Amino acid sequence: MTALDAQRWLPEPVKDSGYGRTPFQRDRARVLHSAGFRRLAAKTQVHTAGSDDFLRTRLTHSLEVAQISREMGERLGCDPDVVDVAGLAHDLGHPPFGHNGEDALDQVAQACGGFEGNAQTLRVLTRLEAKVPGAGLNLTRASLDATAKYPWGRRPGIRKFGVYEDDLEVFDWLHPASLGDRRCLEAQVMDWADDVAYSVHDVEDGLHGGDFSLRPLLDDPAERQALCADVRGVYSDEPVDVLEAALDQLLADPIVAPVADYDGTYGAQVTLKRMTSALTGRFVASAVGATQSRYGTSPVRRYDADLIVPSTVRNQCALLKGMALRYVMRTRRAEKERQRTVLIELVEALTRTPEKLDPVFRPLFQEAKDDAAALRVVIDQVASLTDPAAVAFHRTLVATAG
Helix, strand or coil: CCCCCCCECCCCCCCCCCCCCCHHHHHHHHHHCCHHHHHHHHCECCCCCCCCCCCCEHHHHHHHHHHHHHHHHHHHCCCHHHHHHHHHHCCCCCCCCHHHHHHHHHHHCHHHCCCCHHHHHHHHHHHHCCCECCCECCCEHHHHHHCCCCCCECECCECCCCECHHHHHHHHHHCCHHHCCCCCHHHHHHHHHHHHHHHHHHHHHHHHCCCCCCHHHHHCHHHHHHHHHHHHHHCCCCCHHHHHHHHHHHHHCCCCHHHCCCCCCHHHHHHHHHHHHHHHHHHHHHHHHHHHHHHCCCCCCCCCCCCCCCHHHHHHHHHHHHHHHHHCHHHCHHHHHHHHHHHHHHHHHHHHCHHHCCCCCHHHHHHCCCHHHHHHHHHHHHHHCCHHHHHHHHHHHHHCCC
């Protein structure tokens, strides 16, 4: 890594603990010790946080993404702490109630540029976390760039983006315009690790929680086709027949087929864990192998190479994500509507009564230059809440008043 990669947005005094820690090791520690990282323990991954001791939260998901990122990146030649930071930090901007909460906040944030979890992550890292005034955690350029999963601003017709307009100054510093939409290798590694972790683990959680079974997919061709149609519409550009072939191969796999009749017993849990471990290892090894086949086995990092993911494993990963979407996320409409109402009404109430904002956000609201900037402060406040804190705040501020 170069001196440019190790630069911070705001210069800091040299800090020597006597252990020779690198700037990127310091970055990792800053994320691990941040308030935003702790709050992930009570934020929804797929299932509502706290609903079951087995199920993942945003915190456990982030730890898993970091572990996968670190090992995959290190095998390619990336600085292990940089990819670790990206995995730990990638969801810091996600609001209460998972992607459902993200959609709700986007709906009420249109007047200030919308809401997107990845753009909010950049905002948390560079502005909102209380470490270095005016710079958030003040991470190095390389670590911030590694978290830039979508290195562009809001665009018509594209839901995902990575920076709000009023954060463009720091974004242009960490990801110069000359790079365009290209992502550094570390960001690509983190992105694939994220896909691998939540596709495999969300299915594991869904099977263990009794939300669905693989048995109908094995027994019913129509259900397999319906799943592939869902995946084609959301997670993949492949034709349905290609996805069906990939699904048939996946379901027939000796490590997957035994999970079809999962019943929660100890032996069944061992079989399920064997499946998740094997699929994770396979998806990672395929990407590492394909990338090294393209670029060679010498270490690569930053903009030396792009991560190559074979279509076979990408399709299988998309199918697993489709299972979580079809059998878990789409089945709790009433619960999701209640969650959306909580967040929307919180934003509306805090905009009317800004004196109820947290002491951290209250002065920012008072200093806002216009209504859009004031709304962004309210969005920042609501996005920072955990699931239970959002419910409790809504009960105090809205439900009781009503």
